Amino acid sequence: xxxxxxxxxxxxxxxxxxxxxxxxxxxxxxxxxxxxxxxxxxxxxxxxxxxxxxxxxxxxxxxxxxxxxxxxxxxxxxxxxxxxxxxxxxxxxxxxxxxxxxxxxxxxxxxxxxxxxxxxxxxxxxxxxxxxxxxxxxxxxxxxxxxxxxxxxxxxxxxxxxxxxxxxxxxxxxxxxxxxxxxxxxxxxxxxxxxxxxxxxxxxxxxxxxxxxxxxxxxxxxxxxxxxxxxxxxxxxxxxxxxxxxxxxxxxxxxxxxxxxxxxxxxxxxxxxxxxxxxxxxxxxxxxxxxxxxxxxxxxxxx
Amino acid sequence: xxxxxxxxxxxxxxxxxxxxxxxxxxxxxxxxxxxxxxxxxxxxxxxxxxxxxxxxxxxxxxxxxxxxxxxxxxxxxxxxxxxxxxxxxxxxxxxxxxxxxxxxxxxxxxxxxxxxxxxxxxxxxxxxxxxxxxxxxxxxxxxxxxxxxxxxxxxxxxxxxxxxxxxxxxxxxxxxxxxxxxxxxxxxxxxxxxxxxxxxxxxxxxxxxxxxxxxxxxxxxxxxxxxxxxxxxxxxxxxxxxxxxxxxxxxxxxxxxxxxxxxxxxxxxxxxxxxxxxxxxxxxxxxxxxxxxxxxxxxxxxx
DNA sequence: TAGTTTTATGTAATTTTACTACAGAATGGA
DNA sequence: TCCATTCTGTAGTAAAATTACATAAAACTA
Numbered sequence: 001x002x003x004x005x006x007x008x009x010x011x012x013x014x015x016x017x018x019x020x021x022x023x024x025x026x027x028x029x030x031x032x033x034x035x036x037x038x039x040x041x042x043x044x045x046x047x048x049x050x051x052x053x054x055x056x057x058x059x060x061x062x063x064x065x066x067x068x069x070x071x072x073x074x075x076x077x078x079x080x081x082x083x084x085x086x087x088x089x090x091x092x093x094x095x096x097x098x099x100x101x102x103x104x105x106x107x108x109x110x111x112x113x114x115x116x117x118x119x120x121x122x123x124x125x126x127x128x129x130x131x132x133x134x135x136x137x138x139x140x141x142x143x144x145x146x147x148x149x150x151x152x153x154x155x156x157x158x159x160x161x162x163x164x165x166x167x168x169x170x171x172x173x174x175x176x177x178x179x180x181x182x183x184x185x186x187x188x189x190x191x192x193x194x195x196x197x198x199x200x201x202x203x204x205x206x207x208x209x210x211x212x213x214x215x216x217x218x219x220x221x222x223x224x225x226x227x228x229x230x231x232x233x234x235x236x237x238x239x240x241x242x243x244x245x246x247x248x249x250x251x252x253x254x255x256x257x258x259x260x261x262x263x264x265x266x267x268x269x270x271x272x273x274x275x276x277x278x279x280x281x282x283x284x285x286x287x288x289x290x291x292x293x294x295x296x297x298x299x300x301x302x303x
Numbered sequence: 304x305x306x307x308x309x310x311x312x313x314x315x316x317x318x319x320x321x322x323x324x325x326x327x328x329x330x331x332x333x334x335x336x337x338x339x340x341x342x343x344x345x346x347x348x349x350x351x352x353x354x355x356x357x358x359x360x361x362x363x364x365x366x367x368x369x370x371x372x373x374x375x376x377x378x379x380x381x382x383x384x385x386x387x388x389x390x391x392x393x394x395x396x397x398x399x400x401x402x403x404x405x406x407x408x409x410x411x412x413x414x415x416x417x418x419x420x421x422x423x424x425x426x427x428x429x430x431x432x433x434x435x436x437x438x439x440x441x442x443x444x445x446x447x448x449x450x451x452x453x454x455x456x457x458x459x460x461x462x463x464x465x466x467x468x469x470x471x472x473x474x475x476x477x478x479x480x481x482x483x484x485x486x487x488x489x490x491x492x493x494x495x496x497x498x499x500x501x502x503x504x505x506x507x508x509x510x511x512x513x514x515x516x517x518x519x520x521x522x523x524x525x526x527x528x529x530x531x532x533x534x535x536x537x538x539x540x541x542x543x544x545x546x547x548x549x550x551x552x553x554x555x556x557x558x559x560x561x562x563x564x565x566x567x568x569x570x571x572x573x574x575x576x577x578x579x580x581x582x583x584x585x586x587x588x589x590x591x592x593x594x595x596x597x598x599x600x601x602x603x604x605x606x
Numbered sequence: 607t608a609g610t611t612t613t614a615t616g617t618a619a620t621t622t623t624a625c626t627a628c629a630g631a632a633t634g635g636a
Numbered sequence: 637t638c639c640a641t642t643c644t645g646t647a648g649t650a651a652a653a654t655t656a657c658a659t660a661a662a663a664c665t666a
Contacts, residue, residue: 036613036614036615037614037615038614038615038616039614054392055389055392057651057652057653058652058653058654059651059652059653067615067616068615068616068617069616069652069653069654070615070616070617070654070655071614071615071616073653073654073655074614074615083653083654084652084653084654085391085623085653086358088392088395089357089358089391089392089395090395092391092392092393092395092396093395093396093398095396096395096396096397106576106580108580110580112439112442112443112446112573112577113439113442113443115573115576115577115580116434116437116439116442116573116577117434119569119572119573119576120430120431120433120434120569120573121434123430123569123572124427124430124431127423127426127427127430128423128427130423131419131420131423131424134419136415136416136419139415139416139419140415140416143415158472159469159472162465162468162469162472165465165468166462166465166564169461169462169465261469261568262565262568262569265564265565265568266422266423266426266565269422269426270415270418270419270422270423273409273418273422274415274418274419277409277411277413277418339642339643339644340643340644341643341644341645342643360622360623360624361623361624361625362622362623362624370644370645371644371645371646372623372624372625372645373625373626373644373645373646374643374644374645376624376625376626377643377644386624386625387623387624387625388623388624388652
């Protein structure tokens, strides 16, 4: 432990270092042409499957690129890294932004573990996508409306019905009576009886289901505020005061599970939590109590 | 079928599971309280200056935290990483997002946008945690059992009831008649009538609800296979053939939404998809048709 | 073209780093 | 208090990254 190893950057601001050459993948791509022949082989395997390299050692990388280990090291140096470790760290940071989509495609040959990995990965990526595409203005408006509601009715069919039921179960957070209508006759009845001060919360992934559009129209005609939670701009949105559009990466692969309901559930979490936070402290304490009581009850016997 | 698109023909790495980790910093923060004393020292230096740790070795980290090197390793394992290298990679990815220190703990003063960011972030982090802690052997067993079932009944209360209902809606993927029992009287009736070849799928986050344990016991006594989906090792697991334990970062903050049901839904996705993939091609085509018909129907009028 | 220099790449040794086995210390329960 | 369990450090081992060096391939000169 004598002297200071590699201390050429001691005076340098470490924050500035990665701000300068941020995306290492872009750097590799840019430098690819002027690299040594063998280094280029390494560059190619990195560009082809960067995720793979993240968990690889020098040796594995060398094998993949069909070069020797020192070549991998020289490659790392050539693109401006201090060593292989440093290279991997930079690569990891570059990948964090957007993982290439090829990863989550399910194959018939995948074993259960791989299927699990891919579905989880895909779900998380989709949530990230939904988050970044959420309309903040609409969100704010929806919270305003919900916070002033006298009652809230959630409407939905099928998978969206699940979301409606889940939302309804959060009534302690919303602080007002909540209902969930999953049957279309009931839906029409309830919608017809709504009035000023009530909120109709309409959930439909496609936004094209006729009867659900009808619900929005009726509720609105009766003076209720209408909020919809849907997957894209659609006929439904035009009948609503606020449209919460939750975009997801739903692709058409038959194996791809429906991610939309999960994104919708998270949005419901956001809404209910935000509404609860608006309420006075004493109410929040009451919720806390209720939660504890529920937890106690579970240990004995519900119903 | 020669794997033409696969470049891995040289040495099949079964180790290709990527560490596409979400925000490890969030995980550390969430787990800090329940860590060992020495591990917490490590957690603190990581949280204090993550950037510093990125360029540090195990030895350096140990010195900074004033603990021994193995402790640093154990810390990495404790937070769900495969080793120190893996930990650094994950840390690098987390830092790339530029997460400020105050994340994920909801404050009364947060505006709706911040609340949304935090809840999404927390949800994704928790999913990542659940993914990395999923018991692959149990998963495989569960799939085996479900694929051979004659009928499947899903049991659950409250939030777990939502999950049960969702699972039941996936019956086309499971390929056999599925039921969802959310009422405790119905549950007992149905459980009593189950027999060999049937599968009871019991969902309970706590795993301590008496009546749900009773369901597992009855179903099993009647010769049905019993699978449970729960949050931790509990009395329930001992009555089951397979226990799918989905760990989440549920902390006790009153604002923290229940993440467990979302993780459970994803696990259901994995199960249903895997079971569907086991089935013969012609069945898969039938599912495809059904999906299209459903999508067509939506545009007309469901009722 | 042959010889010479320069550059590129691989082999093998070396250093560093990550990881494991084990044993002593601390903690908690009876 | 003792016993069992859980922590944590010491010391040793395996593995990975890095360096030194030698050979092969270009590139250049005469």
